[in-house]
Amino acid sequence: MNVGFIGLGNVGGKLSGSLLRNGVGLSVHDLDADLVQGFVAKGASAGGSAAAMMRDCDVVITCLPSPAASDAVLQEMLPEVRDGKIWLEMSTTDEAEVRRLSAEVMARGGAAVECPVSGGCHRADTGNISIFAGCDRPTFERILPLLTLMGRRVLHTGEIGTASTLKVMTNYLATANLLTLSEAMVTMKAAGLDMATTYEAIKISSGTSFTHETESQLILSGSRDVNFTMDLVLKDIGLFQTIAERNNVPLELSPEVIRIMKDGQQRYGDRAQSDRIIERLEEATGLKVLADGFPSDLIDDEPEEQGYEVVVNRAAQ
Template identity: 65%
Template sequence: MHVGFIGLGNVGGKLAGSIVRNGFDLTVLDLDENLMAKFAAFGAKKGISPRQLTEDCDVVITCLPSPTACAAVVEGPDGILEGIGPGTIWAEMSTTDASEVKRLAGLVAEKGGEAIECPVSGGCHRAATGNISIFAGCSRETFEKALPFLTVLGRRVLHTGDIGSASVLKVVTNYLATANLVSVCEALTTCKAAGMELNTAYEAIKISSGTSFVHETEGQVILNGSRDISFTMDLVAKDIGLFQSIAEEHSVPLELSPLLNQIFADGISRYGPRELSPNIIKRLEDATGLSVLGDGFPAEMEDDEPEEPGYEVRPTAAVAIAAE
Protein backbone atom coordinates (compact mmCIF):
# COMPACT_ATOMS: atom_id res chain seq x y z
CA MET A 1 0.00 0.00 0.00
CA HIS A 2 1.40 3.38 -1.04
CA VAL A 3 0.40 6.13 1.40
CA GLY A 4 0.50 9.86 0.79
CA PHE A 5 0.57 12.24 3.76
CA ILE A 6 -0.19 15.96 3.48
CA GLY A 7 0.54 18.12 6.54
CA LEU A 8 3.62 17.36 8.66
CA GLY A 9 2.91 19.62 11.64
CA ASN A 10 2.95 18.75 15.34
CA VAL A 11 0.48 15.89 14.99
CA GLY A 12 0.78 15.04 11.30
CA GLY A 13 4.55 14.65 11.41
CA LYS A 14 4.30 12.12 14.21
CA LEU A 15 1.52 10.17 12.51
CA ALA A 16 3.47 10.08 9.24
CA GLY A 17 6.44 8.81 11.24
CA SER A 18 4.44 5.73 12.21
CA ILE A 19 3.69 5.06 8.54
CA VAL A 20 7.32 5.17 7.40
CA ARG A 21 8.55 3.38 10.54
CA ASN A 22 6.29 0.41 9.80
CA GLY A 23 7.52 -0.12 6.27
CA PHE A 24 4.83 1.50 4.12
CA ASP A 25 5.77 3.30 0.92
CA LEU A 26 5.27 6.95 1.87
CA THR A 27 5.08 10.19 -0.08
CA VAL A 28 4.88 13.40 1.96
CA LEU A 29 3.84 16.93 1.18
CA ASP A 30 4.11 20.08 3.27
CA LEU A 31 4.65 23.79 2.72
CA ASP A 32 7.83 23.47 4.81
CA GLU A 33 10.54 21.95 2.63
CA ASN A 34 12.66 21.16 5.70
CA LEU A 35 9.95 18.91 7.12
CA MET A 36 9.75 16.96 3.87
CA ALA A 37 13.54 16.64 3.80
CA LYS A 38 13.50 14.98 7.23
CA PHE A 39 11.17 12.28 5.93
CA ALA A 40 13.14 11.89 2.70
CA ALA A 41 16.16 11.03 4.87
CA PHE A 42 14.19 8.00 6.12
CA GLY A 43 13.21 6.83 2.65
CA ALA A 44 9.99 8.74 2.00
CA LYS A 45 9.39 10.44 -1.34
CA LYS A 46 8.71 14.17 -1.56
CA GLY A 47 5.45 15.07 -3.22
CA ILE A 48 5.01 17.85 -5.76
CA SER A 49 1.31 18.68 -5.41
CA PRO A 50 -1.82 17.17 -3.84
CA ARG A 51 -2.90 16.08 -7.33
CA GLN A 52 0.37 14.29 -8.11
CA LEU A 53 0.48 12.66 -4.70
CA THR A 54 -3.10 11.42 -5.07
CA GLU A 55 -2.45 10.00 -8.53
CA ASP A 56 0.53 8.02 -7.19
CA CYS A 57 -0.93 6.72 -3.90
CA ASP A 58 -3.58 4.25 -2.77
CA VAL A 59 -4.39 6.30 0.33
CA VAL A 60 -4.05 10.06 0.79
CA ILE A 61 -4.06 11.36 4.37
CA THR A 62 -4.55 15.02 5.25
CA CYS A 63 -3.73 16.45 8.67
CA LEU A 64 -4.13 20.20 8.46
CA PRO A 65 -4.75 23.07 10.89
CA SER A 66 -8.23 24.17 9.78
CA PRO A 67 -11.24 23.25 7.63
CA THR A 68 -10.25 26.08 5.28
CA ALA A 69 -6.78 24.62 4.77
CA CYS A 70 -8.23 21.19 4.13
CA ALA A 71 -10.73 22.50 1.58
CA ALA A 72 -7.93 24.28 -0.28
CA VAL A 73 -5.89 21.07 -0.51
CA VAL A 74 -8.86 18.96 -1.60
CA GLU A 75 -10.60 21.18 -4.13
CA GLY A 76 -8.03 23.85 -5.00
CA PRO A 77 -5.86 23.98 -8.14
CA ASP A 78 -3.81 20.77 -8.45
CA GLY A 79 -5.83 19.48 -5.50
CA ILE A 80 -6.77 15.99 -4.40
CA LEU A 81 -9.99 16.02 -6.44
CA GLU A 82 -8.01 16.43 -9.65
CA GLY A 83 -6.06 13.26 -8.96
CA ILE A 84 -8.48 10.95 -7.17
CA GLY A 85 -10.32 8.09 -8.83
CA PRO A 86 -11.87 4.68 -8.19
CA GLY A 87 -10.13 2.69 -5.47
CA THR A 88 -8.32 5.65 -3.89
CA ILE A 89 -9.08 6.54 -0.26
CA TRP A 90 -8.93 10.07 1.12
CA ALA A 91 -8.47 10.01 4.91
CA GLU A 92 -8.98 13.30 6.76
CA MET A 93 -7.22 13.25 10.16
CA SER A 94 -7.72 16.89 11.13
CA THR A 95 -10.19 18.13 13.73
CA THR A 96 -12.77 19.68 11.47
CA ASP A 97 -16.39 20.64 11.00
CA ALA A 98 -18.72 17.69 10.40
CA SER A 99 -20.73 19.44 7.68
CA GLU A 100 -17.57 20.44 5.83
CA VAL A 101 -16.07 16.96 5.87
CA LYS A 102 -19.40 15.58 4.60
CA ARG A 103 -19.33 18.10 1.73
CA LEU A 104 -15.77 17.23 0.74
CA ALA A 105 -16.46 13.50 1.08
CA GLY A 106 -19.36 13.91 -1.34
CA LEU A 107 -17.03 15.50 -3.89
CA VAL A 108 -14.56 12.63 -3.48
CA ALA A 109 -17.35 10.10 -4.00
CA GLU A 110 -18.41 11.86 -7.22
CA LYS A 111 -14.90 11.19 -8.54
CA GLY A 112 -15.18 7.50 -7.65
CA GLY A 113 -12.94 7.70 -4.58
CA GLU A 114 -13.73 6.77 -0.98
CA ALA A 115 -13.57 9.07 2.03
CA ILE A 116 -12.94 8.45 5.70
CA GLU A 117 -12.65 10.98 8.50
CA CYS A 118 -10.31 9.72 11.18
CA PRO A 119 -9.36 12.35 13.78
CA VAL A 120 -7.07 11.27 16.60
CA SER A 121 -7.13 11.74 20.37
CA GLY A 122 -4.60 11.13 23.11
CA GLY A 123 -1.84 13.69 22.72
CA CYS A 124 1.20 14.21 20.53
CA HIS A 125 3.28 11.88 22.70
CA ARG A 126 1.01 8.98 21.74
CA ALA A 127 0.84 10.04 18.11
CA ALA A 128 4.63 9.63 18.07
CA THR A 129 4.46 5.99 19.17
CA GLY A 130 1.42 4.87 17.19
CA ASN A 131 -0.52 4.44 20.43
CA ILE A 132 -3.00 7.25 19.88
CA SER A 133 -6.74 6.58 19.55
CA ILE A 134 -8.56 7.05 16.24
CA PHE A 135 -12.22 7.75 15.50
CA ALA A 136 -13.21 6.58 12.01
CA GLY A 137 -16.33 7.86 10.29
CA CYS A 138 -17.18 6.18 6.97
CA SER A 139 -19.03 3.21 5.50
CA ARG A 140 -18.22 -0.16 7.03
CA GLU A 141 -16.77 -1.29 3.70
CA THR A 142 -14.34 1.63 3.57
CA PHE A 143 -13.44 1.08 7.23
CA GLU A 144 -12.44 -2.51 6.51
CA LYS A 145 -10.17 -1.33 3.69
CA ALA A 146 -8.63 1.38 5.87
CA LEU A 147 -8.08 -0.72 8.99
CA PRO A 148 -4.60 -2.01 7.96
CA PHE A 149 -3.11 1.49 7.92
CA LEU A 150 -5.29 2.89 10.71
CA THR A 151 -3.96 0.24 13.10
CA VAL A 152 -0.45 1.40 12.27
CA LEU A 153 -1.31 5.03 12.93
CA GLY A 154 -3.10 4.27 16.20
CA ARG A 155 -3.57 1.63 18.91
CA ARG A 156 -7.35 1.86 19.44
CA VAL A 157 -9.54 2.41 16.38
CA LEU A 158 -13.28 3.00 16.75
CA HIS A 159 -15.69 2.93 13.80
CA THR A 160 -18.10 5.71 14.77
CA GLY A 161 -20.60 5.42 11.93
CA ASP A 162 -21.10 7.47 8.78
CA ILE A 163 -19.03 10.43 7.63
CA GLY A 164 -19.48 13.29 10.10
CA SER A 165 -19.86 11.15 13.23
CA ALA A 166 -16.14 11.06 14.00
CA SER A 167 -15.82 14.83 13.70
CA VAL A 168 -18.62 15.33 16.20
CA LEU A 169 -17.10 12.88 18.69
CA LYS A 170 -13.62 14.37 18.29
CA VAL A 171 -14.95 17.84 19.07
CA VAL A 172 -16.84 16.43 22.07
CA THR A 173 -13.70 14.82 23.49
CA ASN A 174 -11.65 17.98 22.92
CA TYR A 175 -14.31 19.98 24.75
CA LEU A 176 -14.07 17.59 27.70
CA ALA A 177 -10.27 17.81 27.67
CA THR A 178 -10.53 21.61 27.75
CA ALA A 179 -12.92 21.51 30.70
CA ASN A 180 -10.47 19.21 32.47
CA LEU A 181 -7.55 21.51 31.67
CA VAL A 182 -9.24 24.59 33.11
CA SER A 183 -10.33 22.72 36.24
CA VAL A 184 -6.82 21.30 36.75
CA CYS A 185 -5.40 24.83 36.47
CA GLU A 186 -7.88 26.07 39.06
CA ALA A 187 -7.20 23.13 41.38
CA LEU A 188 -3.40 23.45 41.27
CA THR A 189 -3.51 27.22 41.73
CA THR A 190 -5.86 26.87 44.69
CA CYS A 191 -3.55 24.25 46.22
CA LYS A 192 -0.63 26.66 45.85
CA ALA A 193 -2.61 29.52 47.40
CA ALA A 194 -3.57 27.27 50.33
CA GLY A 195 0.09 26.49 51.01
CA MET A 196 0.06 22.92 49.74
CA GLU A 197 3.26 21.36 48.41
CA LEU A 198 2.47 20.89 44.74
CA ASN A 199 4.22 17.56 44.16
CA THR A 200 2.09 16.14 46.95
CA ALA A 201 -1.01 17.83 45.56
CA TYR A 202 -0.34 16.34 42.13
CA GLU A 203 -0.07 12.82 43.58
CA ALA A 204 -3.18 13.27 45.73
CA ILE A 205 -5.24 14.20 42.70
CA LYS A 206 -3.67 11.41 40.61
CA ILE A 207 -4.67 8.64 43.04
CA SER A 208 -8.12 10.04 43.73
CA SER A 209 -11.51 10.22 42.09
CA GLY A 210 -10.50 13.69 40.91
CA THR A 211 -7.88 12.46 38.48
CA SER A 212 -8.12 12.62 34.69
CA PHE A 213 -6.03 11.97 31.61
CA VAL A 214 -5.41 15.72 31.40
CA HIS A 215 -4.23 15.96 35.00
CA GLU A 216 -1.83 13.05 34.59
CA THR A 217 -0.35 14.45 31.36
CA GLU A 218 -0.79 18.21 31.03
CA GLY A 219 -0.64 18.60 34.80
CA GLN A 220 2.97 17.48 34.66
CA VAL A 221 4.12 19.97 32.02
CA ILE A 222 2.20 22.73 33.83
CA LEU A 223 4.14 22.00 37.02
CA ASN A 224 7.41 21.72 35.06
CA GLY A 225 6.82 25.21 33.69
CA SER A 226 7.35 24.31 30.04
CA ARG A 227 3.57 23.98 29.47
CA ASP A 228 4.52 22.24 26.22
CA ILE A 229 2.07 19.72 24.78
CA SER A 230 2.51 20.95 21.18
CA PHE A 231 -1.00 22.43 21.20
CA THR A 232 -1.92 26.10 21.13
CA MET A 233 -4.73 28.32 22.35
CA ASP A 234 -6.08 29.08 18.89
CA LEU A 235 -6.54 25.36 18.24
CA VAL A 236 -8.39 24.94 21.53
CA ALA A 237 -10.61 27.91 20.65
CA LYS A 238 -11.39 26.34 17.28
CA ASP A 239 -12.35 23.01 18.82
CA ILE A 240 -14.51 24.30 21.64
CA GLY A 241 -16.11 26.76 19.23
CA LEU A 242 -17.10 23.85 17.01
CA PHE A 243 -18.56 22.05 20.04
CA GLN A 244 -20.57 25.14 20.98
CA SER A 245 -21.88 25.37 17.41
CA ILE A 246 -23.05 21.75 17.48
CA ALA A 247 -24.90 22.34 20.75
CA GLU A 248 -26.54 25.51 19.43
CA GLU A 249 -27.56 23.75 16.21
CA HIS A 250 -29.43 21.19 18.31
CA SER A 251 -30.79 23.70 20.86
CA VAL A 252 -28.83 22.32 23.83
CA PRO A 253 -28.67 25.06 26.53
CA LEU A 254 -25.05 24.66 27.67
CA GLU A 255 -23.62 26.52 30.66
CA LEU A 256 -19.96 25.46 30.94
CA SER A 257 -19.14 25.65 27.23
CA PRO A 258 -19.81 29.39 26.78
CA LEU A 259 -17.62 30.10 29.81
CA LEU A 260 -14.77 27.99 28.43
CA ASN A 261 -14.99 29.88 25.15
CA GLN A 262 -14.78 33.17 27.07
CA ILE A 263 -11.78 31.95 29.09
CA PHE A 264 -9.79 31.01 25.99
CA ALA A 265 -10.81 34.15 24.13
CA ASP A 266 -9.38 36.11 27.05
CA GLY A 267 -6.25 33.94 27.09
CA ILE A 268 -5.70 34.61 23.39
CA SER A 269 -6.17 38.36 23.86
CA ARG A 270 -3.61 38.36 26.68
CA TYR A 271 -0.95 35.95 25.42
CA GLY A 272 -1.57 35.50 21.70
CA PRO A 273 -3.21 32.76 19.61
CA ARG A 274 -0.05 30.63 19.36
CA GLU A 275 0.55 30.50 23.10
CA LEU A 276 0.73 26.93 24.42
CA SER A 277 -2.71 25.90 25.65
CA PRO A 278 -1.71 24.82 29.21
CA ASN A 279 -0.52 28.39 29.75
CA ILE A 280 -4.16 29.28 30.24
CA ILE A 281 -3.05 28.90 33.88
CA LYS A 282 -1.15 32.18 33.48
CA ARG A 283 -4.47 33.99 33.86
CA LEU A 284 -4.63 32.64 37.41
CA GLU A 285 -0.91 33.12 38.07
CA ASP A 286 -1.19 36.75 36.95
CA ALA A 287 -4.29 37.33 39.07
CA THR A 288 -2.79 35.82 42.24
CA GLY A 289 0.91 36.57 41.83
CA LEU A 290 1.61 32.87 42.38
CA SER A 291 3.96 30.60 40.44
CA VAL A 292 2.41 27.16 40.04
CA LEU A 293 5.47 24.93 39.70
CA GLY A 294 6.75 21.63 41.11
CA ASP A 295 10.01 19.71 41.10
CA GLY A 296 11.04 16.81 38.88
CA PHE A 297 8.25 16.95 36.32
CA PRO A 298 9.08 16.45 32.61
CA ALA A 299 9.22 19.32 30.13
CA GLU A 300 7.47 17.18 27.50
CA MET A 301 5.29 14.13 27.76
CA GLU A 302 6.64 10.78 26.63
CA ASP A 303 4.45 7.75 26.02
CA ASP A 304 5.06 5.13 28.70
CA GLU A 305 3.31 2.41 26.68
CA PRO A 306 5.36 0.33 24.23
CA GLU A 307 4.31 0.55 20.61
CA GLU A 308 1.95 -2.34 19.88
CA PRO A 309 -0.24 -3.36 16.94
CA GLY A 310 -3.52 -1.50 16.84
CA TYR A 311 -6.95 -3.05 16.97
CA GLU A 312 -10.59 -2.17 16.44
CA VAL A 313 -12.52 -1.04 19.52
CA ARG A 314 -16.18 -2.05 19.45
CA PRO A 315 -18.92 -0.27 21.45
CA THR A 316 -20.09 -2.16 24.52
CA ALA A 317 -23.45 -3.20 23.05
CA ALA A 318 -21.76 -4.54 19.90
CA VAL A 319 -19.37 -6.63 22.01
CA ALA A 320 -22.27 -8.05 24.03
CA ILE A 321 -24.21 -8.97 20.89
CA ALA A 322 -21.16 -10.64 19.34
CA ALA A 323 -20.70 -12.74 22.48
CA GLU A 324 -24.25 -14.12 22.38
Protein backbone atom coordinates in the same frame (compact mmCIF):
# COMPACT_ATOMS: atom_id res chain seq x y z
CA MET B 1 -1.24 0.25 -0.79
CA ASN B 2 0.73 3.23 -2.04
CA VAL B 3 0.15 5.87 0.62
CA GLY B 4 0.49 9.63 0.40
CA PHE B 5 0.57 11.92 3.42
CA ILE B 6 -0.02 15.68 3.21
CA GLY B 7 0.70 17.81 6.26
CA LEU B 8 3.88 17.05 8.22
CA GLY B 9 3.34 19.37 11.19
CA ASN B 10 3.14 18.58 14.90
CA VAL B 11 0.66 15.72 14.56
CA GLY B 12 0.95 14.81 10.89
CA GLY B 13 4.71 14.44 11.07
CA LYS B 14 4.36 11.92 13.88
CA LEU B 15 1.51 9.93 12.31
CA SER B 16 3.32 9.70 8.98
CA GLY B 17 6.48 8.78 10.87
CA SER B 18 4.68 5.73 12.30
CA LEU B 19 3.76 4.60 8.79
CA LEU B 20 7.32 5.02 7.57
CA ARG B 21 8.76 3.31 10.64
CA ASN B 22 6.51 0.31 9.99
CA GLY B 23 7.60 -0.16 6.39
CA VAL B 24 4.75 1.51 4.49
CA GLY B 25 5.72 2.89 1.07
CA LEU B 26 5.11 6.58 1.68
CA SER B 27 5.01 9.76 -0.41
CA VAL B 28 4.84 13.05 1.48
CA HIS B 29 3.98 16.67 0.79
CA ASP B 30 4.06 19.85 2.86
CA LEU B 31 4.40 23.57 2.21
CA ASP B 32 7.60 23.40 4.26
CA ALA B 33 10.18 21.88 1.92
CA ASP B 34 12.54 21.17 4.82
CA LEU B 35 9.98 18.86 6.42
CA VAL B 36 9.60 16.99 3.13
CA GLN B 37 13.36 16.60 2.76
CA GLY B 38 13.59 15.30 6.31
CA PHE B 39 11.19 12.50 5.41
CA VAL B 40 12.95 11.81 2.10
CA ALA B 41 16.16 11.33 4.06
CA LYS B 42 14.38 8.63 6.09
CA GLY B 43 13.15 6.75 3.02
CA ALA B 44 9.94 8.47 1.93
CA SER B 45 9.34 9.90 -1.56
CA ALA B 46 8.58 13.53 -2.27
CA GLY B 47 5.00 13.64 -3.55
CA GLY B 48 5.45 16.85 -5.54
CA SER B 49 1.89 18.13 -5.24
CA ALA B 50 -1.46 17.15 -3.82
CA ALA B 51 -2.81 16.35 -7.29
CA ALA B 52 0.20 14.17 -8.14
CA MET B 53 -0.19 12.26 -4.90
CA MET B 54 -3.85 11.48 -5.55
CA ARG B 55 -2.92 10.36 -9.06
CA ASP B 56 -0.07 8.11 -7.91
CA CYS B 57 -1.33 6.77 -4.56
CA ASP B 58 -4.13 4.45 -3.52
CA VAL B 59 -4.73 6.39 -0.29
CA VAL B 60 -3.96 10.04 0.40
CA ILE B 61 -4.00 11.13 4.05
CA THR B 62 -4.36 14.79 4.99
CA CYS B 63 -3.55 16.26 8.40
CA LEU B 64 -3.90 20.01 8.15
CA PRO B 65 -4.38 22.95 10.53
CA SER B 66 -7.82 24.20 9.45
CA PRO B 67 -10.96 23.30 7.48
CA ALA B 68 -9.96 25.93 4.90
CA ALA B 69 -6.61 24.21 4.35
CA SER B 70 -8.31 20.83 3.95
CA ASP B 71 -10.71 22.29 1.41
CA ALA B 72 -7.90 23.88 -0.62
CA VAL B 73 -5.87 20.66 -0.74
CA LEU B 74 -8.87 18.51 -1.62
CA GLN B 75 -9.89 20.83 -4.47
CA GLU B 76 -6.43 20.31 -5.92
CA MET B 77 -6.77 16.53 -5.63
CA LEU B 78 -10.34 16.14 -6.90
CA PRO B 79 -9.52 15.96 -10.64
CA GLU B 80 -7.39 12.88 -9.91
CA VAL B 81 -10.02 11.05 -7.83
CA ARG B 82 -11.46 7.91 -9.42
CA ASP B 83 -12.75 4.47 -8.49
CA GLY B 84 -10.62 2.82 -5.83
CA LYS B 85 -9.01 6.02 -4.54
CA ILE B 86 -9.35 6.85 -0.83
CA TRP B 87 -9.12 10.26 0.82
CA LEU B 88 -8.40 9.87 4.54
CA GLU B 89 -8.82 13.11 6.50
CA MET B 90 -7.04 13.19 9.88
CA SER B 91 -7.50 16.89 10.62
CA THR B 92 -9.91 18.10 13.30
CA THR B 93 -12.73 19.74 11.38
CA ASP B 94 -16.44 20.51 11.40
CA GLU B 95 -18.68 17.54 10.68
CA ALA B 96 -20.74 19.49 8.14
CA GLU B 97 -17.60 20.44 6.26
CA VAL B 98 -16.18 16.93 6.19
CA ARG B 99 -19.54 15.64 4.94
CA ARG B 100 -19.49 18.21 2.14
CA LEU B 101 -15.94 17.42 1.06
CA SER B 102 -16.48 13.67 1.33
CA ALA B 103 -19.51 13.93 -0.94
CA GLU B 104 -17.32 15.54 -3.61
CA VAL B 105 -14.86 12.64 -3.37
CA MET B 106 -17.58 10.00 -3.53
CA ALA B 107 -19.27 11.72 -6.48
CA ARG B 108 -16.11 10.99 -8.47
CA GLY B 109 -16.08 7.33 -7.47
CA GLY B 110 -13.61 7.58 -4.60
CA ALA B 111 -14.05 6.71 -0.94
CA ALA B 112 -13.69 9.09 2.00
CA VAL B 113 -12.79 8.50 5.65
CA GLU B 114 -12.54 11.00 8.50
CA CYS B 115 -9.99 9.91 11.10
CA PRO B 116 -9.33 12.51 13.80
CA VAL B 117 -6.94 11.46 16.57
CA SER B 118 -6.92 11.92 20.33
CA GLY B 119 -4.24 11.46 22.98
CA GLY B 120 -1.53 14.06 22.44
CA CYS B 121 1.52 14.47 20.23
CA HIS B 122 3.64 12.25 22.50
CA ARG B 123 1.36 9.30 21.77
CA ALA B 124 1.13 10.13 18.07
CA ASP B 125 4.92 9.86 18.03
CA THR B 126 4.88 6.24 19.25
CA GLY B 127 1.83 4.94 17.39
CA ASN B 128 -0.15 4.73 20.63
CA ILE B 129 -2.66 7.48 19.95
CA SER B 130 -6.40 6.77 19.62
CA ILE B 131 -8.15 7.14 16.26
CA PHE B 132 -11.82 7.70 15.45
CA ALA B 133 -12.91 6.59 11.97
CA GLY B 134 -16.11 7.73 10.29
CA CYS B 135 -17.02 5.99 7.02
CA ASP B 136 -18.91 3.00 5.65
CA ARG B 137 -17.86 -0.38 7.03
CA PRO B 138 -16.27 -1.79 3.83
CA THR B 139 -14.01 1.27 3.52
CA PHE B 140 -13.13 1.05 7.21
CA GLU B 141 -11.99 -2.54 6.77
CA ARG B 142 -9.82 -1.53 3.81
CA ILE B 143 -7.93 1.13 5.76
CA LEU B 144 -7.89 -0.52 9.21
CA PRO B 145 -4.40 -2.05 8.64
CA LEU B 146 -3.01 1.47 8.10
CA LEU B 147 -4.84 2.91 11.09
CA THR B 148 -3.47 0.22 13.42
CA LEU B 149 0.05 1.28 12.46
CA MET B 150 -0.63 4.90 13.39
CA GLY B 151 -2.78 4.30 16.49
CA ARG B 152 -3.23 1.79 19.29
CA ARG B 153 -7.02 2.00 19.65
CA VAL B 154 -9.21 2.49 16.58
CA LEU B 155 -12.96 3.12 16.91
CA HIS B 156 -15.32 2.91 13.93
CA THR B 157 -17.79 5.63 14.87
CA GLY B 158 -20.30 5.20 12.04
CA GLU B 159 -20.99 7.30 8.96
CA ILE B 160 -18.98 10.32 7.78
CA GLY B 161 -19.35 13.16 10.29
CA THR B 162 -19.63 11.06 13.43
CA ALA B 163 -15.89 10.94 14.10
CA SER B 164 -15.45 14.71 13.82
CA THR B 165 -18.42 15.26 16.11
CA LEU B 166 -16.97 12.96 18.77
CA LYS B 167 -13.47 14.42 18.38
CA VAL B 168 -14.49 18.01 19.13
CA MET B 169 -16.50 16.71 22.09
CA THR B 170 -13.36 15.10 23.54
CA ASN B 171 -11.35 18.30 23.02
CA TYR B 172 -14.06 20.30 24.76
CA LEU B 173 -13.93 17.92 27.74
CA ALA B 174 -10.12 18.12 27.88
CA THR B 175 -10.22 21.93 27.79
CA ALA B 176 -12.87 22.15 30.50
CA ASN B 177 -10.77 19.77 32.60
CA LEU B 178 -7.66 21.92 32.07
CA LEU B 179 -9.55 24.92 33.43
CA THR B 180 -10.84 23.08 36.50
CA LEU B 181 -7.35 21.68 37.17
CA SER B 182 -5.94 25.20 36.98
CA GLU B 183 -8.48 26.40 39.53
CA ALA B 184 -7.86 23.39 41.77
CA MET B 185 -4.06 23.69 41.79
CA VAL B 186 -4.00 27.45 42.34
CA THR B 187 -6.52 27.05 45.17
CA MET B 188 -4.42 24.31 46.80
CA LYS B 189 -1.33 26.48 46.48
CA ALA B 190 -3.16 29.36 48.15
CA ALA B 191 -4.25 26.98 50.93
CA GLY B 192 -0.61 26.06 51.60
CA LEU B 193 -0.61 22.54 50.13
CA ASP B 194 2.52 21.02 48.62
CA MET B 195 2.12 20.87 44.84
CA ALA B 196 3.77 17.48 44.29
CA THR B 197 1.50 16.01 46.96
CA THR B 198 -1.48 17.73 45.35
CA TYR B 199 -0.59 16.15 42.01
CA GLU B 200 -0.49 12.66 43.54
CA ALA B 201 -3.72 13.23 45.47
CA ILE B 202 -5.53 14.06 42.26
CA LYS B 203 -3.88 11.20 40.37
CA ILE B 204 -5.03 8.48 42.78
CA SER B 205 -8.49 9.90 43.31
CA SER B 206 -11.83 10.20 41.56
CA GLY B 207 -10.61 13.58 40.33
CA THR B 208 -7.94 12.18 38.04
CA SER B 209 -8.03 12.29 34.25
CA PHE B 210 -5.87 12.00 31.15
CA THR B 211 -5.48 15.79 31.17
CA HIS B 212 -4.24 15.76 34.75
CA GLU B 213 -1.76 12.94 34.24
CA THR B 214 -0.26 14.73 31.23
CA GLU B 215 -0.74 18.50 31.24
CA SER B 216 -0.55 18.98 35.01
CA GLN B 217 3.02 17.67 34.87
CA LEU B 218 3.96 20.32 32.32
CA ILE B 219 2.30 23.04 34.40
CA LEU B 220 4.20 21.99 37.53
CA SER B 221 7.56 21.74 35.73
CA GLY B 222 7.11 25.26 34.39
CA SER B 223 7.58 24.27 30.74
CA ARG B 224 3.88 24.66 29.94
CA ASP B 225 4.45 23.38 26.42
CA VAL B 226 1.90 20.69 25.57
CA ASN B 227 2.39 21.21 21.83
CA PHE B 228 -1.17 22.45 21.43
CA THR B 229 -1.84 26.15 21.07
CA MET B 230 -4.71 28.36 22.15
CA ASP B 231 -5.87 29.09 18.61
CA LEU B 232 -6.31 25.35 18.00
CA VAL B 233 -8.16 24.95 21.30
CA LEU B 234 -10.52 27.76 20.40
CA LYS B 235 -11.16 26.25 16.99
CA ASP B 236 -12.15 22.92 18.56
CA ILE B 237 -14.28 24.21 21.41
CA GLY B 238 -15.93 26.63 19.00
CA LEU B 239 -16.86 23.69 16.80
CA PHE B 240 -18.35 21.93 19.83
CA GLN B 241 -20.42 25.01 20.67
CA THR B 242 -21.64 25.11 17.06
CA ILE B 243 -22.78 21.48 17.29
CA ALA B 244 -24.75 22.31 20.43
CA GLU B 245 -26.37 25.36 18.84
CA ARG B 246 -27.19 23.41 15.67
CA ASN B 247 -29.01 20.86 17.85
CA ASN B 248 -30.70 23.44 20.14
CA VAL B 249 -28.79 22.46 23.30
CA PRO B 250 -28.55 25.50 25.66
CA LEU B 251 -25.07 24.91 27.07
CA GLU B 252 -24.01 26.85 30.14
CA LEU B 253 -20.37 25.89 30.74
CA SER B 254 -19.22 25.91 27.12
CA PRO B 255 -19.60 29.67 26.54
CA GLU B 256 -17.62 30.33 29.73
CA VAL B 257 -14.86 27.93 28.66
CA ILE B 258 -14.64 29.82 25.35
CA ARG B 259 -14.58 33.18 27.14
CA ILE B 260 -11.72 32.12 29.44
CA MET B 261 -9.65 30.68 26.59
CA LYS B 262 -10.20 33.82 24.50
CA ASP B 263 -8.99 35.90 27.43
CA GLY B 264 -5.89 33.73 27.69
CA GLN B 265 -5.25 34.14 23.98
CA GLN B 266 -5.53 37.93 24.27
CA ARG B 267 -3.08 37.93 27.19
CA TYR B 268 -0.47 35.49 25.89
CA GLY B 269 -0.91 35.44 22.11
CA ASP B 270 -2.78 33.45 19.45
CA ARG B 271 -0.13 30.71 19.40
CA ALA B 272 0.47 30.54 23.14
CA GLN B 273 0.50 27.02 24.59
CA SER B 274 -2.90 26.07 25.99
CA ASP B 275 -1.62 25.07 29.44
CA ARG B 276 -0.45 28.65 30.04
CA ILE B 277 -4.10 29.34 30.85
CA ILE B 278 -3.23 28.70 34.53
CA GLU B 279 -1.17 31.90 34.48
CA ARG B 280 -4.36 33.99 34.54
CA LEU B 281 -4.99 32.75 38.08
CA GLU B 282 -1.33 32.89 39.05
CA GLU B 283 -1.28 36.56 38.08
CA ALA B 284 -4.53 37.24 39.93
CA THR B 285 -3.19 35.69 43.15
CA GLY B 286 0.52 36.43 42.92
CA LEU B 287 1.22 32.69 43.28
CA LYS B 288 3.32 30.36 41.15
CA VAL B 289 2.23 26.73 40.79
CA LEU B 290 5.48 24.78 40.41
CA ALA B 291 7.08 21.65 41.83
CA ASP B 292 10.41 19.89 41.43
CA GLY B 293 10.73 16.55 39.69
CA PHE B 294 8.23 16.98 36.87
CA PRO B 295 9.20 16.66 33.17
CA SER B 296 9.43 19.54 30.72
CA ASP B 297 8.35 17.27 27.85
CA LEU B 298 5.85 14.45 27.73
CA ILE B 299 7.26 11.06 26.81
CA ASP B 300 5.08 8.08 26.01
CA ASP B 301 6.61 5.14 27.87
CA GLU B 302 3.93 2.69 26.71
CA PRO B 303 5.63 0.15 24.40
CA GLU B 304 4.60 0.40 20.76
CA GLU B 305 2.36 -2.47 19.76
CA GLN B 306 0.08 -3.30 16.85
CA GLY B 307 -3.15 -1.37 17.18
CA TYR B 308 -6.60 -2.90 17.28
CA GLU B 309 -10.23 -2.05 16.65
CA VAL B 310 -12.20 -1.03 19.73
CA VAL B 311 -15.51 -2.90 19.67
CA VAL B 312 -18.56 -1.06 20.99
CA ASN B 313 -20.25 -2.94 23.84
CA ARG B 314 -23.87 -3.41 22.84
CA ALA B 315 -24.65 -6.28 25.22
CA ALA B 316 -26.97 -4.18 27.37
CA GLN B 317 -28.86 -2.71 24.42
